[in-house]
Amino acid sequence: MPLPKAELHLHIEGTLEPELAFELAERNGVRLPYADTEALRGAYRFDDLRSFLDLYYGLMAVLRTERDFEDLANAYLARAAAQGVRHAEIFFDPQAHLSRGVALGTVVEGLWRALERSEAVHGVSTQLIMCFLRDESAASALETLDAAKPYLHRITGVGLDSAEVGHPPVKFREVYEAAAALGLRRVAHAGEEGPPEYITEALDVLGAERIDHGLRCMEDPALVARLVRERVPLTLCPLSNVRLRAVDALAEHPLPAMLDAGLLCTVNSDDPAYFGGYAGDNFDAVRTALGLDEDRLRELARNSFTASFLEHDEERRARYLAEVEAYEFG
Numbered sequence: 001m002p003l004p005k006a007e008l009h010l011h012i013e014g015t016l017e018p019e020l021a022f023e024l025a026e027r028n029g030v031r032l033p034y035a036d037t038e039a040l041r042g043a044y045r046f047d048d049l050r051s052f053l054d055l056y057y058g059l060m061a062v063l064r065t066e067r068d069f070e071d072l073a074n075a076y077l078a079r080a081a082a083q084g085v086r087h088a089e090i091f092f093d094p095q096a097h098l099s100r101g102v103a104l105g106t107v108v109e110g111l112w113r114a115l116e117r118s119e120a121v122h123g124v125s126t127q128l129i130m131c132f133l134r135d136e137s138a139a140s141a142l143e144t145l146d147a148a149k150p151y152l153h154r155i156t157g158v159g160l161d162s163a164e165v166g167h168p169p170v171k172f173r174e175v176y177e178a179a180a181a182l183g184l185r186r187v188a189h190a191g192e193e194g195p196p197e198y199i200t201e202a203l204d205v206l207g208a209e210r211i212d213h214g215l216r217c218m219e220d221p222a223l224v225a226r227l228v229r230e231r232v233p234l235t236l237c238p239l240s241n242v243r244l245r246a247v248d249a250l251a252e253h254p255l256p257a258m259l260d261a262g263l264l265c266t267v268n269s270d271d272p273a274y275f276g277g278y279a280g281d282n283f284d285a286v287r288t289a290l291g292l293d294e295d296r297l298r299e300l301a302r303n304s305f306t307a308s309f310l311e312h313d314e315e316r317r318a319r320y321l322a323e324v325e326a327y328e329f330g
């Protein structure tokens with residue numbers, strides 16, 4: 001039995017495995033510019049975040065109907081459950097679908113068809129976090145938030161993703177203020193490729209409650225001290241960092257130093273279909289490459305539930321935390 005954990009940094013579109021991509025392409029009459037799944041997998045060699053995003057947005061062409069989004073989410077939830085994920089806070093990128101003529105209702109209701117049965121079918125509780133694409137305009141983000149108003153009962157919070165450098169958090173001040181006024185939780189990608197200042201801005205200007213990645217905080221000791229003091233969770237994605245070359249090799253990942261510094265780190269998969277593994281694979285990889293002991297792994301699992309947005313259900317959080325404490329490593 002794998003270590004119980006929450007997944008807090010997972011782009012549902014990044015769970016589109018080549019086999020499902022080809023199945024959906026066939027179902028929807030979409031022609032993919034790859035001969036087969038092997039050729040598609042062969043294209044998964046990235047120089048940086050931008051080169052990944054180009055492929056990631058391109059492959060979304062196969063996602064067209066509610067059923068496609070339902071199938072996508074079900075496939076993810078089955079894989080996540082098998083790797084010990086008990087709770088998942090799932091990102092989606094509405095603008096990447098709206099721009100292709102796929103309505104927000106199709107995306108949200110399709111995902112919801114899988115999410116509403118997830119506890120019964122997979123034993124995984126879920127939440128949805130709607131992300132704004134930071135390389136699109138602030139006006140587009142505001143329009144997206146407005147379009148989401150009929151679906152807010154399905155959505156826990158907002159996030160900020162896509163190409164980071166040159167798109168500082170401050171660009172989205174107004175939309176985050178509007179999201180907060182609607183009662184939405186707030187997270188933001190910061191310090192993946194962008195500088196430590198973007199992390200500070202995400203906290204101070206956007207009111208971010210968690211920082212997605214946050215890797216580059218380690219360049220600024222005063223920022224590290226603040227993140228420790230304020231217990232700001234960081235949703236790290238080790239295999240993603242290697243594949244997108246934020247770190248040279250897994251053995252050089254700063255996770256151990258971050259834990260030693262007292263940061264509230266969590267381990268997540270980001271875009272598992274592209275980066276070589278799901279949540280449990282990321283745990284296994286850091287255990288092997290970084291020599292994390294059982295106490296550290298248990299700390300990471302505990303942190304994932306501590307950092308989750310389960311305030312409305314503290315009984316559930318306590319139950320998950322008890323599972324972590326009772327877990328016996330094999």
Ligand SMILES: Nc1ncnc2[nH]cnc12
Nearest residue numbers: 011161162163189270271
């Ligand atoms: N790692 C990542 N960083 C920024 N935006 C993303 N969208 C999907 N994966 C992402």
Ligand SMILES: [Zn+2]
Nearest residue numbers: 161189212270
């Ligand atoms: Zn991400």
